[in-house]
Amino acid sequence: MKFALLVNEGPYQHQAADSAWHFARSALAKGHGISRVFFYHDGVYNGTRLGVVPQDERHIPERWALLAKEHGVDLVICVAAAQRRGILDAAEGRRHGKDADNLAEGFRIGGLGQLIESGIEADRLLVFGD
């Protein structure tokens, strides 16, 4: 079965990102597919590559990136939510005249169209948030 996930909360603040990741990992281990994880609202903070996490603690952005690398999960950050919160990929950074970008590897910037598409194409869309 094909799942899509929507994550609406940032890492280390709310359990949503952890719950969604654990669900994704179990679903993949059981042979299901995760077609996309869409990060919206404060969920876009899951996609920063500048987070420095103590070594004995879970690194949430890297956990997501590993799912993308090993299972081809499409990690999409909402462009409008991301720009407001200072999450930019290289192209967006240049376009807005910023001197840096911070989107983590494995993530990409997208729009709500991708969320709607997931709702249509996936067998189930699960929402994790507050």
Place this chain on the structure above:
Amino acid sequence: MSTLHLINKSPFEKDAFDSCLRHALPGSAVLLIEDGIYGALRGTAPGDCLEQATEQQRYVLVEDLRARGFGPEALVTGVQLVDYDGFVDLAVAHEPVQSWL
């Protein structure tokens, strides 16, 4: 197929739990995750409500129960424990999956 309701909030903090139980149709399933697990504790008013909601299948995510310092003995009767694999199975068996955010 019937709905899987996901509750992730404590009934002592928000009214998602009450709203869900009022709206959940017979035959649907309710899974308590995150702070939602507080709705299944024995000796509480929300726990009594959940115990009486016998027309729904009721589940608690064991990882989130354990993370909050509780075990199965703290739960009201009629509630089943599931792990994340069980969560996935429930999401497969039910459609849609409705989060009460």
